[in-house]
Amino acid sequence: MSALARTLRRCYSTRLPTRPPSRVPDPLADVPKLTLEDNVTFIHRPPPTMPSPESFTTSPSSPLLRPPAQPQSTTNPFTDPSLPPVSRPSLIPKKQYPQLTDQAIRSMRDLRHSNPAKWTCTKLAAKFNCAPGFVSLVAGLKSGVWKQRVRNTADLHQRERDKWGEKKALAHKIRAKKREFW
Amino acid sequence: MQNAQRRLASTATAQKLKPTIPLSSVRTFPPPQALKPKDSKSPIFFDSDTWAASQPPPPAAVTAFAHRVGLGKLTTSPKLIQQACTHESITLPYSKLHPNKPLPLTNTNLATLGNSLLGLFATEFVHASYPHLPTRVVKAAVSAYVGPTTCADVAREMGAAPLLRWYRAPNTLLRPAVLHHEALSSVSRALTALVYQERSIEAAKSFAHNYFLSREIDLRAMIKFTNPKKALALTVEKFGREKPISRLLKETGRFSVSPVFVVGIYSGQDKLGEGFGSSLSMAEFRAAEDALQRLYLTRTPPDQLRLPSQTFTGDVFGNLSSLKSTPYIPGELGHAEVNYGSAGRSSIVNPANRTLSEEELEED
Numbered sequence: 001m002s003a004l005a006r007t008l009r010r011c012y013s014t015r016l017p018t019r020p021p022s023r024v025p026d027p028l029a030d031v032p033k034l035t036l037e038d039n040v041t042f043i044h045r046p047p048p049t050m051p052s053p054e055s056f057t058t059s060p061s062s063p064l065l066r067p068p069a070q071p072q073s074t075t076n077p078f079t080d081p082s083l084p085p086v087s088r089p090s091l092i093p094k095k096q097y098p099q100l101t102d103q104a105i106r107s108m109r110d111l112r113h114s115n116p117a118k119w120t121c122t123k124l125a126a127k128f129n130c131a132p133g134f135v136s137l138v139a140g141l142k143s144g145v146w147k148q149r150v151r152n153t154a155d156l157h158q159r160e161r162d163k164w165g166e167k168k169a170l171a172h173k174i175r176a177k178k179r180e181f182w
Numbered sequence: 183m184q185n186a187q188r189r190l191a192s193t194a195t196a197q198k199l200k201p202t203i204p205l206s207s208v209r210t211f212p213p214p215q216a217l218k219p220k221d222s223k224s225p226i227f228f229d230s231d232t233w234a235a236s237q238p239p240p241p242a243a244v245t246a247f248a249h250r251v252g253l254g255k256l257t258t259s260p261k262l263i264q265q266a267c268t269h270e271s272i273t274l275p276y277s278k279l280h281p282n283k284p285l286p287l288t289n290t291n292l293a294t295l296g297n298s299l300l301g302l303f304a305t306e307f308v309h310a311s312y313p314h315l316p317t318r319v320v321k322a323a324v325s326a327y328v329g330p331t332t333c334a335d336v337a338r339e340m341g342a343a344p345l346l347r348w349y350r351a352p353n354t355l356l357r358p359a360v361l362h363h364e365a366l367s368s369v370s371r372a373l374t375a376l377v378y379q380e381r382s383i384e385a386a387k388s389f390a391h392n393y394f395l396s397r398e399i400d401l402r403a404m405i406k407f408t409n410p411k412k413a414l415a416l417t418v419e420k421f422g423r424e425k426p427i428s429r430l431l432k433e434t435g436r437f438s439v440s441p442v443f444v445v446g447i448y449s450g451q452d453k454l455g456e457g458f459g460s461s462l463s464m465a466e467f468r469a470a471e472d473a474l475q476r477l478y479l480t481r482t483p484p485d486q487l488r489l490p491s492q493t494f495t496g497d498v499f500g501n502l503s504s505l506k507s508t509p510y511i512p513g514e515l516g517h518a519e520v521n522y523g524s525a526g527r528s529s530i531v532n533p534a535n536r537t538l539s540e541e542e543l544e545e546d
Binding site: 070073082 | 445466
């Protein structure tokens, strides 16, 4: 080997030749045990994520039928560190909107009913500084008008879906079928 | 090929349903209607299957059936049991075959009475066992316990199928076709009514509990949701608790081909339900379902079950029964379900909703 090669080579190994033993925590460490007669120990180990199928009126498994664990706390539930994190952080409301006056609500309703195509919920929410969901709740269209708009949108979407190729359509159907089995 | 198989199957069932009459129970054989008189030249219209169907079952078989079912000491003669096994569809062919004989007693009235009794016992049992169950699920459970298919199955298990006297009447303008399971279901209902008529309502109740309400049904499969998250949010609001928030408990393989998410749905500090899934929305869906199922499927412990019919002491004639009744302690009233998804007044408009013009008129 040349002198340069000797200087460039490594003199230590970076990988263990054998796999180290896996360190698995003892599953029987924090588990309720009961010592019965004849030195027999009864160990109760239910699966950790399995909900209880039995729920009796004397000891209901639903917390709704029991008094609440703690009174309503003042801490923000979305940022409470004692609880697990929220599954969808994008759904945490980012800002608090001010309460609208009755006159504002009435004018919002008039605009929406006069021209629903122009005055959409998002546009009205931006104009009146409120949540878009609030607009559809308060200034909702009449059932017949709303249903017609929904049908028009559905037809438009179906026309777009008809332009899809086989693979895309199949993937869409598979996803819809999976949703049936949730 | 398929049509041939279907025809074969239908003829096979028809063969099975063909009545078999032991000759020892028939007074005159061959029947006089089947024999052509020597002088007459006109043809005879005689259907042997209809004749066989119209024959009463042998009394020994009826008595054996009564004893098997536990009603051996109910009556001295097998006539009442025979009546319970006779469907009204037999009256038309019977009157044609035996024009001079009186029509046989049928089980129509008994079946109607038995149906009402079974409905009563099943409804109170389901409602008392599961006080928080939604109405549509209670109805489904009652159908599963004492519905037409179950009544037919119970009658078949008892062994009433060979004793049933019926006729496969075709579709007419006034009433639909009579099917075998329809005729069979009338037998078990009629027997319940017989027990009530000959003994007491408590005896009928224990008969119903032993034969119908001891069967296992899967209530979990009857509870279905289209939007469980919305239903749970409204339910939690009704209970006056904090808004439900889904929280991620465990996850693995988020950007891989097989992710697993375990999501719990919390109201404040309380975990209402837990669910797993291959996507976050699936896990949240299942968690909301689990939360509602925990609420709906809360049952009264069987040893503490007290039914309102316990207070019906006495028989049809108002005579108090000799059995001492335990004091009746009513069970807890369940919380009524929310309107959303309840299939109750879904198509009815709330009269309190007023239009914009009406409000404007009121202001002016």
